[in-house]
Amino acid sequence: MKWTIVVGRYDKDQPAGSGYPPPFESAAAKRYQTFEVDLPEHAMVLDALIQVREYQDESLAVRCACRSAICGSCAMWINGHANLACTSKLRDFTVDGKVTVESPPSMPPIRDLVCDMTPFWQKNRQVRPWLEGKEPVPAGEEYRVPNAAMENLIQEVGCISCGACLMDCESFAVNQNFLGPAALAKAYRYTADPRDAETRDRLKTYSEPDGVWDCTHCYECVQQCPKGVAPLEQILKLRRMAVEEGFTNNAGTRHAYAFAESVKDSGRLNELTLMPKSFGLLNIRAQLQSLPAAFNMARAGKLPPLIHKKIPGLARIKSIFAKVGGKFK
Amino acid sequence: MKVAFWPGCVSKGACPELYVSTHKVADALGLELVELEEAPCTGAGVLSEQNPALADSLNGLTLAMAERQGADLMTICSTCQGVLSGTQFHLANDPARLARVNETLASSGYEYRGTTKVKHLLWILVEDIGLDRLASLVKHKLTGLNVAPFYGCYILRPEEYLGLKERPERSTYLEQIIALIGATPVEYLGKSKCCGFPMLTMNREVSLKMGGKHILEAKSKGADVLVTPCPLCHLNLDGQQPDAAGVMKQPLGVPILHLPQLLGLAFGFAPEDLRLNHHVINTKAALEKVELKV
Ligand code: FES
Numbered sequence: 294m295k296w297t298i299v300v301g302r303y304d305k306d307q308p309a310g311s312g313y314p315p316p317f318e319s320a321a322a323k324r325y326q327t328f329e330v331d332l333p334e335h336a337m338v339l340d341a342l343i344q345v346r347e348y349q350d351e352s353l354a355v356r357c358a359c360r361s362a363i364c365g366s367c368a369m370w371i372n373g374h375a376n377l378a379c380t381s382k383l384r385d386f387t388v389d390g391k392v393t394v395e396s397p398p399s400m401p402p403i404r405d406l407v408c409d410m411t412p413f414w415q416k417n418r419q420v421r422p423w424l425e426g427k428e429p430v431p432a433g434e435e436y437r438v439p440n441a442a443m444e445n446l447i448q449e450v451g452c453i454s455c456g457a458c459l460m461d462c463e464s465f466a467v468n469q470n471f472l473g474p475a476a477l478a479k480a481y482r483y484t485a486d487p488r489d490a491e492t493r494d495r496l497k498t499y500s501e502p503d504g505v506w507d508c509t510h511c512y513e514c515v516q517q518c519p520k521g522v523a524p525l526e527q528i529l530k531l532r533r534m535a536v537e538e539g540f541t542n543n544a545g546t547r548h549a550y551a552f553a554e555s556v557k558d559s560g561r562l563n564e565l566t567l568m569p570k571s572f573g574l575l576n577i578r579a580q581l582q583s584l585p586a587a588f589n590m591a592r593a594g595k596l597p598p599l600i601h602k603k604i605p606g607l608a609r610i611k612s613i614f615a616k617v618g619g620k621f622k
Numbered sequence: 623m624k625v626a627f628w629p630g631c632v633s634k635g636a637c638p639e640l641y642v643s644t645h646k647v648a649d650a651l652g653l654e655l656v657e658l659e660e661a662p663c664t665g666a667g668v669l670s671e672q673n674p675a676l677a678d679s680l681n682g683l684t685l686a687m688a689e690r691q692g693a694d695l696m697t698i699c700s701t702c703q704g705v706l707s708g709t710q711f712h713l714a715n716d717p718a719r720l721a722r723v724n725e726t727l728a729s730s731g732y733e734y735r736g737t738t739k740v741k742h743l744l745w746i747l748v749e750d751i752g753l754d755r756l757a758s759l760v761k762h763k764l765t766g767l768n769v770a771p772f773y774g775c776y777i778l779r780p781e782e783y784l785g786l787k788e789r790p791e792r793s794t795y796l797e798q799i800i801a802l803i804g805a806t807p808v809e810y811l812g813k814s815k816c817c818g819f820p821m822l823t824m825n826r827e828v829s830l831k832m833g834g835k836h837i838l839e840a841k842s843k844g845a846d847v848l849v850t851p852c853p854l855c856h857l858n859l860d861g862q863q864p865d866a867a868g869v870m871k872q873p874l875g876v877p878i879l880h881l882p883q884l885l886g887l888a889f890g891f892a893p894e895d896l897r898l899n900h901h902v903i904n905t906k907a908a909l910e911k912v913e914l915k916v
Contacts, residue, residue: 511816512779597635606660
């Protein structure tokens with residue numbers, strides 16, 4: 294069966310081609326080259342790339358080792374989203390007669406489909422992905438934990454460090470300092486480990502700028518992770534733990550509390566007070582920064598009603614808050 | 623067809639044009655909207671991240687209200703859709719979680735049995751009303767208008783909440799509707815990515831860059847307007863667009879239309895009736911392209 298594969302080629306010594314989408318003009322310019330391959334119906338994207346490298350163009354750089362979703366080396370952009378090439382079927386990804394593969398624009402390119410994973414590993418190291426063992430070490434034996442305490446951590450342990458989540462992270466794409474999904478998921482794995490002695494310190498660090506509150510909640514990492522790690526879910530658990538530990542002096546926590554208060558008091562969101570309350574009423578700089586947009590919206594007739602109406606039947610909502618509102622009671 | 627209608631907080635707040643245009647389009651389609659006036663905010667994922675049990679109960683209540691109407695629950699917001707679909711998914715797959723919700727709801731006079739279907743207007747248009755019927759209502763083809771779809775994360779991800787595994791074509795409905803009304807869908811990477819709204823208060827610059835990047839890409843591919851089924855995306859992409867242009871140091875100036883506004887134009891409603899004169903980014907030039915005036 295014939296397949297068409299369009300490959301984003303990059304070589305720092307070759308003159309750049311055009312065709313790179315403009316939002317990423319800071320990223321390397323690539324040249325898109327089309328190849329035809331003859332492969333069975335069930336073949337994977339990686340099979341096509343190997344076919345090209347072996348029989349058509351030996352200069353094609355592609356990284357792979359296991360070909361069975363274990364080593365994590367073949368993550369790349371396939372039709373604009375990160376996936377493992379070795380588990381992505383050509384037939385599932387062929388759109389309008391072709392599959393497009395390239396190195397993700399948010400990662401530094403090395404050559405063709407091989408990107409530099411340094412940011413991924415740096416972020417990993419930054420979260421201290423090891424146990425800070427509790428003292429004293431139990432005499433003459435190992436640290437023991439009940440099975441139940443570890444069940445919650447298993448999801449992250451499935452991570453194969455392919456970097457697909459980081460490659461598709463919307464926040465990382467515009468802010469290279471963000472710790473990102475993989476590192477934060479790993480951070481959760483150690484923070485929630487009952488043997489770790491640094492839980493509080495970790496939560497404090499992860500709550501700082503470029504940490505847990507810089508996740509935009511886009512679910513790209515949940516969708517793209519080939520191992521079901523669901524990094525976003527782990528980040529949300531870290532946020533919850535951080536707030537409960539008292540690390541609340543940040544816009545994220547204020548936003549959550551202001552949100553809850555508005556729903557509790559009126560049944561719905563009060564857009565007028567949510568933003569100012571989230572910034573912190575004394576954060577003059579942020580308040581000022583948000584003014585032009587508020588002014589533009591008011592001028593267009595898009596200001597929320599000044600008197601925020603309560604929904605009928607509010608007693609039901611209050612009773613839900615009273616029963617399960619927890620810290621929002 | 624009758625639906626239980628959850629308008630969401632934003633269509634009743636900063637995006638009244640969405641509420642108004644939804645009613646116009648529903649009238650034209652003979653879609654009866656029974657508004658759930660006593661339903662609470664979904665929590666937009668913010669409440670669920672800090673307190674899943676609270677969000678389960680609030681959304682369980684909304685699902686139970688729709689169930690009592692004996693009709694599908696219709697949303698007009700990708701975020702509301704995602705959150706309600708998520709609750710529905712969890713309650714369907716975890717009987718203990720459902721039992722806890724019903725225990726909390728007991729005194730409210732509601733019980734959720736798990737039969738409600740939650741559907742965004744976009745899905746109802748294609749799956750229940752059908753493209754043929756939509757086509758029969760088109761009075762003013764928007765020929766020559768280049769429209770870039772912008773879905774919003776929560777109507778696409780995670781797939782298993784949103785039925786995209788069974789119906790992958792749900793990620794192409796906007797393009798189908800754009801083509802149906804005679805306009806040209808613009809193909810670009812940003813269509814399924816994040817507008818940045820959830821981060822606006824946490825990291826304004828990053829949020830604006832995120833949205834600005836996608837607008838810029840769409841513009842470079844020739845888009846005259848973007849269309850979105852999510853009012854939160856609209857808030858960031860329209861309301862914050864001048865600021866995004868500042869952060870990007872690039873002119874943007876691309877109007878952001880709500881789905882029912884775009885469809886309403888094709889159904890022959892006047893732009894003012896769809897409140898297209900109430901946008902931060904002026905819609906005049908785009909409307910002139912299809913011989914319409916505000
Ligand atoms: S080649 Fe090892 S994961 Fe794809």
